[in-house]
Amino acid sequence: METFTETLRMTLSDVAALAQVKRPVVSMWRKRSSGGPLPFPTAAAHMNGVELFDADHITAWLQATGRGNNPEARNDVAVFARLAGPPGELPRDSRQTFEGLTALLALKVITGQAVGGSTATDLLDAADEADPDDLFLYSELEALGSALSGLASFADRLADSAFSAPAAFEKLLAHRFKEGLREQSDTALTDEALKLVGATAMELASTLDSRLLFVDSTPGGSDVMLSIVEQFGESRPITLLAADHHGSASRVARRRLAVHGTDSSPVKIDAKGAFAVSGPAVHVAQYPAPGNPALDTTGILNSIENIVLQMDDSQRAVVIAPARVLCDALAGEAGNLRSDLLRSGRVRAIVRLQPGLLRAKPREPQALWVLGPSFADVPIAERWTSVADLSTTPLTLDVSQDLISDVVASMGNRATIRAHSFRFTRLVQARVLLAGKGSLVNVPPAGSSTTAGGAESALRVEELVRLLSFRTSAPSGLPGVQPAVPGTGPRPTSTQELLTAGNLKYVKGIRIEETDLNRKAGSRILGREELMDPHNTEPRFITLLDFAAKYPAGRLTEPGDVVFCTSPRPAAMVDAEGGAVVVFPARILRIDRGDPGGLVPDVVATDISSRPPADKTWRNWRFRRAPEVQRQPLSNALARLQHEQAEARQRLNRLEELATLITDGVAGGSLTLTDPISIAAPAEGTS
Template sequence: MPKMTETDMSLADVARLAQVARPVVSMWRRRYRDADLPFPAPTDSSSSQPAFDPAEIGRWLHDTGRGNNPSAHLDADAFRTGIAADQSGTDALTALLCLKVLSGERLSGLSNAELLDLADDHDPHNQSLYREMEATGDQLAFLAATADALADAAYSPAAAFDLLLTSERRLGLQGGEIHRDAVSLVAAAVAALLGSRDGSRLVVDHSPGSSDILLKLSEGYGTVRCALAWGGFDTAASRRGLRRLHTHGLVLEAIDDDAGPVGQRSSALHLAQFPHAGNQDPGDVTILNAIDKICLRLTDDDRAVAFGPASALCDALSVEGAAGESEAVRSAILRTGRLRAVVRLPQGLLTSKPRQAMALWVLGPAHAEVALADRWTMVSDLSGTSLSTTDIEDLISDLAAAMGNRRSVEKHSFRFARLVRTSSMLAARGSLVKARPLPRNRTAQPADAVLHVENLLSLLEQPETVRSLDVQVIPTKKPESPVERVLGDLADAGAVVYLPGNRIEAADLRAGDPGSPGAVTVITAGSLFDGEPPAVMDRFRFSAHYPAGRLTEPGDVVFCTGPRPVALVDPDGAAVVAYPARILRIVGEGQTSRGQLGLVAGLLADDINSQPPTARRWRSWTVRAVDVDQRDLLRRTLDAVEQERLAALERVNQLTQLATLIMDGVASNTVTLGEHTPAAPMEGTPQCPRK
């Protein structure tokens, strides 16, 4: 099979150049094959993988106005496949792009010797680019001209560098990258921990070859002092990472094997990412040993952030074999008291292993003023969270609060996190995020505790809490058998409309208050079968990611068919129904024709709940219809009964709160119970004689 040359573009390259989806390019090829301006023909028609000339593609996009890149004819050179077809070619081009930035010169026209002299001037210790340029031999001058062309097409050497990396990743020449959401999260955590220290704290990176987080930190949070502790620059990954940082203009204060000048600073924030470019498949023991070494270097002014697989950082570990070594190292880190926060993150944050869950550690000084047995760690399990911008901001707020003392932690309202005793995490020898929560004093001030109790007692004594239902029932003079209808026939007649549920990604759902700003209620199968409270998701995310999604209307019946038929009525509407739950919407009172018997939502839901467990076909269900003059009365009566049921549940909830407040208050010595003394009878009031 003929191979693609260095001047070729694949169909995927064309799509990236035009800034369109890949199928759009195939459609262009078919639709405009015989047009006045035909889509360019492949350079080799016999190949099963068509390749195209970049100049022809760029010209066609410019002349026809297709795509979303008005500068496609100028950018085409930067999107060629062949330029990243092998490791050595990419290394040479990235070295030349780095040299362009360091020297500030245009490289075209320089001889091989002049280029190597220039490289020696800017890389005297051969840490980033000299070796890669020297390895090209006689091709160096040609590649230098290519690097200039790439930088011009991509508008900057840094953009051209990143385009080369994108092509290499697409061709499978590189792996182990973390998702951009993870990059944003870790960078935000580092920025929050740096705080306002007038630039006095240094970021020391321990992830050889990986540069995404440092660049995100530099681009999004201003000037940051950085140092690299990558253990030398002998590996291709470390050298490439250093080239990328230089090309993006990041100023490094130390790039020694152990970031030596770091020892002269007042404080540092250590950053570690696993996997990283230097080790794309580290084991749990390797990860924990690396973090342990960082932990041993920390002073009380230092902080550390580690991002890695949940299997190493928070999931349960065995006490035998290699896992036993991991457990021993992790326990040793816990005993230092420096582990201040553990966060289990959702899947999908490691691009090469999208099903692997990741985790985040934050380390700082141990609580010197707290007894060893009482020290705590903040833990959070975000396995089912989508990590929206708001989620990241709230998590960062929790992490920042976790670095404070006990008083500041008590004042913070944690959204995702909870506190556990570090000693219980050690004793449990299991998942760190499932440890028993540390009891918190929920009635810290005596006056507040008494006020809460008195308010609840007042609510429980209100007359409206004792209600009565005004329902009048009269015996029917001529009782008849209930009128039943087949649900499928009602659907065919338009009396009910069937609507499928929305296929919502589990990562988009979270527990929360449906009434919170920006949230939309999500009714799941768990809400139907297990009585779980509805989930919530971000309203804007639902609109953006599920444009075809639909919301319920008041009175919709939400149901599932398996493992048994079950249904409920949504009285409020404006909720998302997540598949496999579905919707039945009554239309026009559920009548097949004017004057006929109709449906009531509450009765329909009850009939569905009464179906046999094996009745999985909803169209075959028989449901009861109600006479026209009884329909409104039945609906209003059912609504009134439901209000009474909810009021009774609220009273039970208030009684539960009262018991909790009294127990917490007495146990924490913030309230004291007194003997109940009956009021003395007024003078002249008759009294019943004692028996």
């Protein structure tokens, strides 16, 4: 019989992963040990020009030399190696090794016996009995051929090393980024995201006062359900329903549920993706799913619609998908489809989450939809949805717990909502969500009113004007203020929406050699230093001749440009003069003069500088806008106040200099005080 140690092959990259070192380290080992007593093993085979090494020889060499950072390399080798076929055949790829090992682990759990030492015929007979309809493991074992017995022995060894077959299965699945498992790696969420979705689903299920039934109708989805099992499976019995989709990813999901010994059953999905589940249940779904990682926006919304269509008021659902689908601005067919889902009344909570929750796309933010009862007796115009924007909020334990508490409260009626103190979410009327064209999480809250705040602000403005008593001849130089009519002003809009509409233009900063800068004359330099501390940073310049000759692609600012940066924190300033050179990482947002869209440069700069330090996603920043008739009066008032601030800073500097001169002069013996000095009105000159 062919032994297992003769069936596993590894590339040099596999060796590096097994030894937990960088790939160049293995090449260095190979080169330096070539003339020593323990040379690196020679290649056992080649596939498409790539050297393949015997896994047993590699682990023996690692153990003998003490190389690498993985003392369990011999037990872990199957996770990183690929299965070779019978003599004379090319080695099997990593997918076949993965599928064979996971199938054997599932068979081991189902039969309750070791699979090693059995003949291939016995193993296939046991697989046929455990999986008579070939739904999740028979084909994978049959495809191994003569290598089945050897791999079975190693499956037992791997389970012993991981202390259990489920742990061994998860160890194999943890290496999703291996060649041939792209559908798994492209859709893998972080532990924080899985725990949030799982805990939310469990909390929703506990409010139904029935059996804990969870349904995942996505093709190949199992991460969220296993997160629920791991977090709560020991406290209460859980029943899982997985979709009966065909395909490798779905078979892996069914093997995974089997190896964890869950109480699971299939749910029938028709050709259009429709299905039916009766009674109280909580649906969980991640999009795109492993079985369809290329699913587009319309496909995701259609899949969510299939969940909504079969729901009744005794069911709940938690969906995690890219924020661009669930909450960011959408137009066309996809936008209409999402609006229809909102009109159903079942979308009870919308939460935009921070980037970094999808391992393969760490810069793509995710979002949650929580679905629940529609309250059909409430008119559509009066229905509400709770929304939250956690784009810059890490999912710490307290954040997750309070967010889940907010979401669960949003499932209730008006009395329940009034009794809950919301930390993150706020209520928005459904009609406002449907009327908006931007992000769903950045709309005004339901029942919001600025009347009281406007009246208080107007009184405070008048009081401050009197207290400041401007030194100009007209203390009333500022325009009068009065409360505005609520809801008459334009809503805040994101940078991307303004760029698309043409109200804003983005201009990149330029990289300039430090040797080309000077401290004397030329065009002003505006960079990160000037943005971080504009009043205390020593000015920098570059001569126009040098700039034009060495940086022909560079562009100067125009009056009113907003210069901003995102690191180390968001900061911005308005270049009122123009003609400056903006140095990367600083950049420019230029407001279109013909169609500003309600933007005022100073307001844009203020909105940027007030962003949280961790918020680097500048295209999602939202800017407040002023009504067209208020833009010029606001600009004039801000210019007047900035002039007063500059004079106040200059006066403060002079007072500080005066205090220093008097202190040093009298204490040092160079000055003598003869008469009291009026600090309030210093005389011109000194005698």
